[in-house]
Amino acid sequence: MNVELKKRSNLILGVLFFGWMVSYIDRTAISLALISIGKDLSLSATELGFVLSAFFFGYAVMQIPGGWLTDKYGPIKLLIGAVVFWSVFTAFTGLAWSLTSLLLIRFLFGIGEGGYPAASTKSISIYFQKEQRTKAQATMMSSNMIGSAIAPIICAPLLLVMDWRHVFFLISGLGFIFVIALLWSTKNAQTFIAEERKESEEKGSFRKVLKNTYLMRVLFIFFFINIANWGLSSWMPTYLMQVHGLDLKNVGFIAAIPAIFAAIGMIISGRIISKLGGRSKYGVIFGAVVLAICLYLMSTAVSVAIVITYQSIAFIFVSFMASFIFTTPHRVVSQQNVGTAFGVVNFGGQAAGIISPTIMGYLINVSGGSFKTSFIFLAIMCVIAAVIAVTLPVNHQQQTNIKSVEGY
Template identity: 45%
Template sequence: MIARTNMRYMIIAMLFLGWSLGNFDRFIINYAILGISEDLQLSATSTGIVLSSFFAGYALMQIPGGWLADKFGFRKVLIIAVLMWSIFTVLTGTAWSLLSLIFIRFFFGLGEGSYFPAASKGIANWFPLNERSKAMSIMLSSAGVMGVITPIFGTLLMQSIGWRMIFFIVGGLGLIITALFFYFLHEPNNEKSEKVKEKNHAASPLRNVLKTPMIWNLFIAYFSIYAVHWGLSSWMPTYLSNVKGLDLTSVGMISAIPAFVAILTTLVSGYVLDRLPEGKDKLLAAIFGLMTAIALYLMAFAPTIAMFVVYQSIVTILLSFNIILITSVPLKILSEEIVGTANGFINTSGQLAGMLTPMIIGFLVDFFGGSYNAAFIMLICFALLCSIALFLIRPKTQLVQAQTNSVN
């Protein structure tokens, strides 16, 4: 039998691998959409709808995915999630019209939607409290890794083999990863986990989650963070191409810089958060929300591409800390029996933001004749909302209630 410590390494390696694939799948569409829009003759509004359709399905599966992981275990849910989204990755390469693309991307989102809450459940099952932020940061650092790889290699591949072939190849890789999950992912085999599984049949985890005031603060803050994150991620390639006049290769290289910064920042954030006292972490995150708003303003009016990248990198650093904070808090304040549902609920807000923000930005760009100023103002407002939600958290009272609700 593999030692539990060694199995933790295996679990986090598998979660990192799977989430790397998921992030590449989500990021590549932001570059492929340039070719897709040209082939299918999509307007900015239609492009925004395509980018948002994934998040509609993704958001719908957050709470059900977390509940399924709490009830049946994270392993089964993760295997089905990777298999399903890999199939729809392949189908993305067959899209022939706007409606077909919207349909395929929606079901792609449904497939991927249960991964994050189920992975959160896996981290809570396998890692002690004082290592869960670090474990979460390792898994989520895959976003930074893919943020570097995708713009560089994705844009090169798009120019050499075309956007359709990219999705065919990535879908095939997903099927391979599904097989790896089947053989290498395991549920913890101990008396505590068996008792939790038995209790889950009678428990109502979502009700306990919804009764916790701190979770609602985190829900609002996460929505705001991801409105900024996906607003930038989904539209920066188009913005840099159309407004700044950069070619596709330059767009890819520039987009990789903030993502590279995010890798180290994400890992450091997990390490720091496991050592910060309760309450201080959320206060620091609230201050970072204010700093994000300032950096976005400077980014919008940056006089040069170099300064634009500097400000975008600062935004990335601040967002990375807050994302790790919000996603690891439930793993520390709630019992293992409901963490999948809790993070599924919180992550729903982020995916709702991912669904709405690209569409709204597309509408604003069309409405203001190609100007992105209104879009930046909207993102600044979301950064301020994130800060307010985190400032309003009262750790002492809300933590007690959260712990009480989790064991009822």
């Protein structure tokens, strides 16, 4: 890759990175505002769990259609449409007047955000050469963790000085900044990569993707890991405030610490995985077990410092597993099917988000406000993910055989 092409590609990577950060700021804000929303709309923990799950339901529903549409029509149109759509419903969140209205708004918000993952991944396959894609994908996905770190720092102080509704109005503007940056950056890059982009915009095959058994195993690993990940992330601010007595301002800054560790882990793990290939499965197994142990220890921790230490350790390994999962489409399917493949895998992970916050809310309710049972539930999900990871083939030849059998 020549210097000018690399510069243009990295510019687009930066814009995609920013888009992911915006998506995480927009979706994380509701976890910080959860107690205020509950008081304002008179919602129980179980009902708030439904609100959190409504986003994931819409997000999961859009994963496969989003991947297919990206492969068929190209990523730029999908990126613009998705970001504008979710930004509108970020603002609409501030207009919610009842449980029903909030559920509908968050579902539609999830539909909007659901178009972004496959389209951004497809963009990596278009604007980066093959040997650069794993690193670029991992770097882009580290934005998830940085967005999670920045969201509390931005939103918590805002929630202290203004009504939660006004916070959603304010952050909705970030998406429109992204759209302007995307149009500018991709226009400048078109001349340099027209041939690769033309190749990548060939129609993908949904049937081929579904018949790739390696990809399906990764989907189920992602499902069980994300039950733990989203269950923890969705309820962590409430846990810190109700169990450990922190105020919203302190929660905002403390919650950023594990996310920073996760972002560093994501960037480093992308480079490790590009070298290890199929042997990375051992890191997934080890990471899932460590995550399970940390979740259990968090349930017994008596101080905030210990809780955050365990969460930071857990998130480093979550990053490795996420990096492995997010880069899998680039490694095991043909380029024209990357968008569809990512959509299918991400559907598994986001489907977990539909049930996890609701189950957490239910377990908290029936336990009289205790979080211990829910943390143990999340730990069990991690163990199941580790067992599935054991079945993944190790060497490149085994993965190639899977693909050739399924028609790749």
